[in-house]
Amino acid sequence: MLHTPPVEAFHSFIEREQRRFLAELTEWLRIPSISSLPDHKNDLARCAQHLAQSLAPLHPDRVEIWPTPRHPAVFASWNQAPGQPTVLIYGHHDVQPVDPISEWASPPFEATVRDGRLYARGATDDKGQVWMHLKAIETLQRCLGRLPINLSLIVEGEEEVGSENLIGLFREHSKDLEADVVCVSDTDMFQPGVPSICVMMRGLAYFEIRLQSASGDLHSGSFGGAVLNAATALSRLLAELHTRDGRIAIQGFYDDVRAVSEAERAAIRTLPFDAHIFRQQAAGAPDFGEQGFSPLERLWIRPSLDINGITAGFQGPGSKTVIPSVASAKLSFRLVADQDPARVESLLRAHLARACPEGVQLELTTLHSGFPYRAPVDKPVFSLAKKALERAFGRPAVFVGEGGSIPFIRQISDATGKPCLLLGFGLPEGNAHAPNEWLSLDNFRKGIESIALLYEELGRTNPR
Numbered sequence: 146m147l148h149t150p151p152v153e154a155f156h157s158f159i160e161r162e163q164r165r166f167l168a169e170l171t172e173w174l175r176i177p178s179i180s181s182l183p184d185h186k187n188d189l190a191r192c193a194q195h196l197a198q199s200l201a202p203l204h205p206d207r208v209e210i211w212p213t214p215r216h217p218a219v220f221a222s223w224n225q226a227p228g229q230p231t232v233l234i235y236g237h238h239d240v241q242p243v244d245p246i247s248e249w250a251s252p253p254f255e256a257t258v259r260d261g262r263l264y265a266r267g268a269t270d271d272k273g274q275v276w277m278h279l280k281a282i283e284t285l286q287r288c289l290g291r292l293p294i295n296l297s298l299i300v301e302g303e304e305e306v307g308s309e310n311l312i313g314l315f316r317e318h319s320k321d322l323e324a325d326v327v328c329v330s331d332t333d334m335f336q337p338g339v340p341s342i343c344v345m346m347r348g349l350a351y352f353e354i355r356l357q358s359a360s361g362d363l364h365s366g367s368f369g370g371a372v373l374n375a376a377t378a379l380s381r382l383l384a385e386l387h388t389r390d391g392r393i394a395i396q397g398f399y400d401d402v403r404a405v406s407e408a409e410r411a412a413i414r415t416l417p418f419d420a421h422i423f424r425q426q427a428a429g430a431p432d433f434g435e436q437g438f439s440p441l442e443r444l445w446i447r448p449s450l451d452i453n454g455i456t457a458g459f460q461g462p463g464s465k466t467v468i469p470s471v472a473s474a475k476l477s478f479r480l481v482a483d484q485d486p487a488r489v490e491s492l493l494r495a496h497l498a499r500a501c502p503e504g505v506q507l508e509l510t511t512l513h514s515g516f517p518y519r520a521p522v523d524k525p526v527f528s529l530a531k532k533a534l535e536r537a538f539g540r541p542a543v544f545v546g547e548g549g550s551i552p553f554i555r556q557i558s559d560a561t562g563k564p565c566l567l568l569g570f571g572l573p574e575g576n577a578h579a580p581n582e583w584l585s586l587d588n589f590r591k592g593i594e595s596i597a598l599l600y601e602e603l604g605r606t607n608p609r
């Protein structure tokens with residue numbers, strides 16, 4: 146054992162054990178831990194328990210279920226490498242709903258392997274990726290006989306609903322969560338076969354807006370043309386949030402957007418972006434966005450605004466001649482450094498107050514928010530991670546951005562002052578949040594290997 150270089154030992158151990166790894170993951174994926182649906186509350190508790198039980202054979206010093214007012218988190222720690230650095234692993238065990246269920250080729254909670262992919266809700270986002278960390282820990286213990294570094298792990302149950310209680314857990318357990326680096330596997334690789342570290346992640350500011358124009362709906366013949374219609378007023382407000390050339394038309398909105406250096410933009414241009422593949426991944430949707438920025442720049446270094454849903458008036462079959470008195474919409478901004486969700490809220494409020502027609506009541510509610518994250522890429526852990534990924538995948542690793550958000554990332558890096566390493570093994574075509582979510586088995590194996598190699602390297606070089 147001592148004479149085999151770890152890369153070989155890890156590789157063959159993972160090859161040998163991968164069927165069991167997948168069988169175990171399949172059991173965890175059976176639990177429908179949909180955090181947004183109240184009927185599944187008990188499944189989240191079961192899901193946390195299942196994880197805690199699965200950690201026991203890895204001999205942590207502590208495994209605990211941390212209750213919250215909504216869904217529990219699981220904590221574990223291994224303090225078995227005195228003097229060595231500590232990595233805090235973060236992930237989430239909650240998943241998104243499965244609707245429309247009829248579009249799944251196999252049942253979402255019965256994980257199924259087809260064509261080198263594991264299909265299930267949570268297969269990549271994020272149970273499958275959390276499982277990779279567990280199996281990396283097992284690989285290290287079995288191949289080296291010990292853990293080369295200290296580890297803590299927090300797997301929460303509320304990521305998909307905005308991580309509301311996580312910051313509270315952090316305050317309560319700040320000592321337990323101290324670490325030199327935070328490692329998160331909950332993002333995508335740039336392309337199949339291209340190992341990636343996400344170094345810029347967008348934040349989120351999600352709102353619901355409700356307009357009321359009258360105390361009740363009206364006959365559109367008796368009143369149409371003489372009174373304001375809430376649906377028309379809302380449509381105008383929403384349409385005016387963008388300029389014709391794709392910018393967000395809220396005064397001051399771009400003030401805090403950090404200019405990105407020409408060197409950083411050049412680095413993005415070196416990535417093998419394929420417009421045709423992008424269009425396919427985007428389900429054929431036409432291009433949209435700010436002039437002067439490429440699609441990757443629009444996704445990674447520029448903010449965006451999307452209307453996520455609109456409701457007003459008559460929705461049934463056939464027609465009904467009515468003037469709706471109420472109209473509402475859900476809308477969300479993706480934010481980039483150095484934007485602040487609270488400031489975006491006040492800018493939006495001021496904008497809407499100016500734009501809202503007189504006599505209409507406007508209500509704005511914040512649903513989620515999270516700050517954007519930029520990684521301190523000069524810290525040694527980023528080059529070590531690149532090296533580990535390259536050894537496992539046989540291809541150089543790239544730094545990428547991510548248009549999606551994990552609100553916790555900034556909270557934890559601000560709270561600890563430590564870098565967050567986003568080592569993601571999902572794929573853009575992996576159908577996260579959609580029917581037929583899948584995890585590449587190739588990424589599963591190579592991901593476990595990269596994580597094990599990284600932790601081994603951190604133990605050997607002990608960078609601070």
Ligand code: BES
Nearest residue numbers: 270304305306307331332333513549550
């Ligand atoms: N794992 C995702 C973040 C992500 C999104 C990674 C897209 C890679 C690609 C995370 O679970 C997620 O879905 N985040 C939500 C935010 C949350 C507050 C609902 C998102 O980005 O919409």
Ligand code: MN
Nearest residue numbers: 270271304331
């Ligand atoms: Mn996720």
Ligand code: MN
Nearest residue numbers: 270305577578
């Ligand atoms: Mn998600």
